[in-house]
Amino acid sequence: MNIEVEVKVQLDSLDEVRSILPKFGKLIKSIKQIDEYYVPCHRDFFTHKPSPVEWLRIRTNPDTTIFEYDKSVDRKEGGQDYADEYESEISNPEEFRKILEFLDFKKAVTIDKQREYWDCKDFEVCLDKVKDLGYFIEVEAKGDLADTKKARQECIKFLNKLEVKDCEEKRIETGYPTLLLEKKS
Numbered sequence: 001m002n003i004e005v006e007v008k009v010q011l012d013s014l015d016e017v018r019s020i021l022p023k024f025g026k027l028i029k030s031i032k033q034i035d036e037y038y039v040p041c042h043r044d045f046f047t048h049k050p051s052p053v054e055w056l057r058i059r060t061n062p063d064t065t066i067f068e069y070d071k072s073v074d075r076k077e078g079g080q081d082y083a084d085e086y087e088s089e090i091s092n093p094e095e096f097r098k099i100l101e102f103l104d105f106k107k108a109v110t111i112d113k114q115r116e117y118w119d120c121k122d123f124e125v126c127l128d129k130v131k132d133l134g135y136f137i138e139v140e141a142k143g144d145l146a147d148t149k150k151a152r153q154e155c156i157k158f159l160n161k162l163e164v165k166d167c168e169e170k171r172i173e174t175g176y177p178t179l180l181l182e183k184k185s
Helices: 015-023 093-102 148-161 176-184
Strands: 002-004 006-011 026-040 054-060 065-074 080-089 105-120 123-130 134-141
Touching (some): 105 176
16 A cells, blocks of 8 residues: 655646756656546446445556556645555456456546656656646655645645646646536536
């Protein structure tokens, strides 16, 4: 299990941030990712408002396919504090999709994005161009995350260094699947 603390902000474009990022880290890779989100027949994760607290996903990268279950842990003051992540590589994605179908899991939404991974020492930065949604930056704290509130504040400080304006106020508390489902409804 991993603990994930991240801050996500929508941007008008990636150009300005992309020009500043080399001062703080290096580009690791740029890849296309397809994320397929599934829900069991007995419980639709996406009906939980304001956003899901758990989700199942198949993430297809150029070199691997991962099955992941995430469960959010909420702050007392509201919003997601962090997510517990469980993941496993899938050797035969088509067979795995058939198993989910036989078990009555339904695909809820597919997210198609171009993602850049940047290593910025204590942070992993992702620049995303998400089909039908736009441009986003995610800053994830790396390392010992015993104090998740402090880790989140450090992510916000780093976004400020990257000159992302009003990042705390513009922070997006939900994931791409919820954003896309809301846009389509």
